[in-house]
Amino acid sequence: MQFLGCKVSHVDAHEVREALLADGHVESEAAEIAVVNTCCVTNEAVAKSRKAAARAARTHRRVYVTGCGASLAGHAFAGLPDNVVVVARRSEATPAFVAGDVGAIGCVQADARLDRVRAFVKVQDGCSFSCNFCVIPLVRGASRSRPAAAVLAEIARRVEQGHREVVLTGINLGCYRDRDGGYDLPRLVRVAGETPGLERLRLSSIEINHVNDALVDALRETPAVSRHLHVPLQSGDDGVLRAMGRRYSAATFLRRLAPLRDEFNLTSDVIVGFPAEDERAFANTLRVARDAGLTKLHVFPYSPRPGTLTEHDDPVAPAVKRERGARLRELSKDACRARWRTKIGCEDLVLVDRPGRGYGDDYSPWLVDAPVGEFVRVRGEAITEEGIRAA
Numbered sequence: 001m002q003f004l005g006c007k008v009s010h011v012d013a014h015e016v017r018e019a020l021l022a023d024g025h026v027e028s029e030a031a032e033i034a035v036v037n038t039c040c041v042t043n044e045a046v047a048k049s050r051k052a053a054a055r056a057a058r059t060h061r062r063v064y065v066t067g068c069g070a071s072l073a074g075h076a077f078a079g080l081p082d083n084v085v086v087v088a089r090r091s092e093a094t095p096a097f098v099a100g101d102v103g104a105i106g107c108v109q110a111d112a113r114l115d116r117v118r119a120f121v122k123v124q125d126g127c128s129f130s131c132n133f134c135v136i137p138l139v140r141g142a143s144r145s146r147p148a149a150a151v152l153a154e155i156a157r158r159v160e161q162g163h164r165e166v167v168l169t170g171i172n173l174g175c176y177r178d179r180d181g182g183y184d185l186p187r188l189v190r191v192a193g194e195t196p197g198l199e200r201l202r203l204s205s206i207e208i209n210h211v212n213d214a215l216v217d218a219l220r221e222t223p224a225v226s227r228h229l230h231v232p233l234q235s236g237d238d239g240v241l242r243a244m245g246r247r248y249s250a251a252t253f254l255r256r257l258a259p260l261r262d263e264f265n266l267t268s269d270v271i272v273g274f275p276a277e278d279e280r281a282f283a284n285t286l287r288v289a290r291d292a293g294l295t296k297l298h299v300f301p302y303s304p305r306p307g308t309l310t311e312h313d314d315p316v317a318p319a320v321k322r323e324r325g326a327r328l329r330e331l332s333k334d335a336c337r338a339r340w341r342t343k344i345g346c347e348d349l350v351l352v353d354r355p356g357r358g359y360g361d362d363y364s365p366w367l368v369d370a371p372v373g374e375f376v377r378v379r380g381e382a383i384t385e386e387g388i389r390a391a
């Protein structure tokens with residue numbers, strides 16, 4: 001099983017894995033069947049997905065290509081060998097399709113643990129916004145939410161399986177609604193935070209339009225909530241934001257994050273080289289990223305996606321995109337180091353998620369020497385290129 005892409009894609013891949021395990025199959029390096037869950041957010045992601053599928057086709061009897069890349073209009077996976085099956089279905093329908101096509105070899109009521117220390121729990125899928133550059137609504141469809149009872153039951157199950165941290169995951173989390181159960185995202189956060197045994201709760205990402213008083217209060221007042229929030233900026237220039245169809249201004253972005261900035265570690269996504277972005281517009285993005293107190297920035301060079309409004313528009317030269325990307329990454333590095341420096345001499349609770357590494361309460365990276373899966377109380381000694389070194 002291989003997956004590319006975002007947290008939601010990871011959950012999708014795991015759902016296919018769970019369906020196959022429940023049918024009696026086992027994971028193995030020398031498996032007959034491979035599942036490649038693909039991403040299509042950039043041209044590069046599609047190319048990587050295609051390469052992964054082609055590679056898997058050489059070493060497996062059958063390969064299922066699932067996820068956003070498989071649902072993308074066009075022929076990203078055309079011409080691959082006959083043992084590759086492209087599953088262009090909604091995420092909800094994919095596990096049953098793959099499991100049915102492979103066929104059960106037993107009936108094992110396996111309770112498959114997720115393959116990571118933290119558990120990503122999908123609460124919402126799809127998006128009903130229509131940002132002009134984004135292909136996600138086309139491949140994932142409109143926003144829909146899982147019933148809160150199902151979400152809360154899954155969180156309880158993940159905690160029982162030994163996961164100490166849960167990340168509520170969705171494509172556009174702020175759209176979360178369970179009308180019958182009377183839940184929106186703030187209420188879900190509060191109730192999920194009370195799950196017995198849950199030590200840390202985070203949101204995968206939230207649009208600034210949904211960062212309102214009710215959500216800010218829920219995040220602040222729920223003790224299990226990690227002091228970290230990922231809020232995509234995409235651009236800090238009003239003209240570019242309008243051209244992107246993002247439905248907020250730079251001033252709104254700054255105003256809505258202001259109540260969180262001292263307490264929370266704020267991270268973000270930025271697109272560089274969008275068609276309307278000139279030097280002045282880019283300078284606005286640098287300014288807003290700095291003024292909002294953003295630390296880690298995921299920088300994406302703009303690439304036109306099929307079926308979107310800006311599909312045929314890409315006037316900014318690749319070298320300019322690279323140069324702007326490098327400047328933003330420099331800003332991000334400085335901001336991270338400044339935040340990490342404040343941890344020297346202070347204590348933090350770190351969840352060790354890989355050998356030698358883990359994340360503190362605000363999702364700052366730490367270098368620690370402790371068993372994977374454990375929470376350890378540490379004190380900052382120094383900062384390195386990769387994070388805060390524990391004493």
Ligand code: SF4
Pocket residue numbers: 127128129130131134135136137171172207
């Ligand atoms: S909010 Fe915009 S960028 Fe995010 S998934 Fe929806 S359309 Fe795409």
